Amino acid sequence: MIIETFDSLPSTNQYCELLDLSQTEEFSVIYARQQTAGIGQRGNCWDSQPDKNLTFSLILKPSFLPAAEQYMLTKVVSLGITDCLQSLIPGGNIIKIKWPNDIYINDHKVCGILISNKLSRTHLSASIVGIGLNVNQTEFPSWVPNPISLKQITGEELFLRPLLENIVQAIQTRYRQLPTNPAILDQEYLSRLLRLHQPARYLYHGEAITATIQGVNQYGHLLLTTSEGRPLTCQLKELTFLP
Numbered sequence: 001m002i003i004e005t006f007d008s009l010p011s012t013n014q015y016c017e018l019l020d021l022s023q024t025e026e027f028s029v030i031y032a033r034q035q036t037a038g039i040g041q042r043g044n045c046w047d048s049q050p051d052k053n054l055t056f057s058l059i060l061k062p063s064f065l066p067a068a069e070q071y072m073l074t075k076v077v078s079l080g081i082t083d084c085l086q087s088l089i090p091g092g093n094i095i096k097i098k099w100p101n102d103i104y105i106n107d108h109k110v111c112g113i114l115i116s117n118k119l120s121r122t123h124l125s126a127s128i129v130g131i132g133l134n135v136n137q138t139e140f141p142s143w144v145p146n147p148i149s150l151k152q153i154t155g156e157e158l159f160l161r162p163l164l165e166n167i168v169q170a171i172q173t174r175y176r177q178l179p180t181n182p183a184i185l186d187q188e189y190l191s192r193l194l195r196l197h198q199p200a201r202y203l204y205h206g207e208a209i210t211a212t213i214q215g216v217n218q219y220g221h222l223l224l225t226t227s228e229g230r231p232l233t234c235q236l237k238e239l240t241f242l243p
Contacts, residue, residue, distance in 0.1 A: 001168055003029040008050070010037035012057035013116060013130040021118065021126040024059050029168060031056040035132075052137040053149070054164055058129040058171065064179050065124045070117050071220030074101050075189040076178055077113055077129055080171030082192055084163075085110070089153055096194035099213070099222050100236055103133075104194055108148035110134050131167070135160060190215055195241075203240040204232065 002025055009015050009032040016030055034050035048055050058077075065072060078097045085103070086092030096104045103111035114130040134149035135158050150158055177185055190196060199212050202224075211224040211232060222239060224232045232239075 001027050001029065001165065001172075003031055003164070003168075006030070006032045008032060008034040008036060011035060011130075012055060013114060013128050016057045016059065016128040017116070019059075021059060021061075021128075024126075026059060026061045027168065027172060028059045029056055029164070030059075031164060048132060048134075049137045051160070053135045054131065054133040054160055054167070056131055056164060058131065058168060060127040060129060060175065062124045062127060062175075062178070063120070067117075067119050067122055067124060069218060070115075070124060070127075071100075071216070071218065072178060072182060072185065073115055073117070073124075073127055073129070074113065074220065075185050076174045077101075077115070077131070077171055078103065079185060079188055079192070080174040081111055081113075081131070081133070081167060083174070084167045084170040085150070087166075088150065088158075095192070097189065097192045098194040098241070099216060100220060105148055105153055108146045110148050110150065110153075129171075133163075133167070135163065199227065201242040203242060204234070205238060208242070 012030045012032050012035060032055050035048055035055035060073065062073060078101065081103055082095050082097060085095050089095065089105070094106050098104045098109070101113040101115070102109050111131065111133045116128040117124050118126040134147060136151045137149050138152055140147045174185065193213065193216070195213050197212060197214070199210055202209055202211055210227040214223045214225055216222055217233065222234045224234065226232060
């Protein structure tokens with residue numbers, strides 16, 4: 001594991017996009033103590049106070065993984081992060097994975113993941129895994145939706161560098177399962193999926209519906225059944241979770 005630390009970067013993912021990834025060692029980490037223009041899913045901003053949180057990108061080289069199965073990386077990263085958080089928080093079953101790539105504690109967002117994949121014909125050649133984790137920040141702007149930090153949960157100030165190393169090591173452990181035991185990853189990902197088998201409210205193409213999550217297919221699409229029994233297969237921009 002190589003960790004390159006910067007006092008400030010606009011975005012660690014954007015910094016990695018400028019690197020020659022063919023010459024970059026796998027499991028290299030670009031870590032910014034302050035990220036001034038972090039990017040979340042759907043182009044949203046990621047708010048982070050300096051020296052309070054973890055904002056970093058991890059380089060992976062999953063050349064064994066077909067492009068059609070790239071969502072397996074989201075499962076790997078999500079499981080690695082939740083593995084690490086469960087070791088910090090008593091009653092770790094409150095930690096859930098919100099489709100497609102957020103980590104929630106008690107229905108509040110503690111972590112976001114943004115993965116950018118590079119292709120070589122039919123397979124992946126490299127992946128930039130951006131991670132933003134709320135650690136010691138306790139005040140958030142009003143526009144940030146339902147945030148929470150590890151300090152708010154544990155009541156303790158956490159050391160950032162050891163936590164960063166532990167998260168990367170946990171992701172490495174899950175990543176090494178990918179070529180040989182993907183079924184275990186699928187099973188454990190589903191077991192931690194927020195709202196699995198629970199009727200809940202959503203916006204589907206702007207229409208309010210009640211539906212139940214049944215799973216996630218190999219392409220990363222969310223599978224639901226409406227209260228009327230109609231099956232839905234949803235991509236990222238088609239569905240919004242409602243409280």
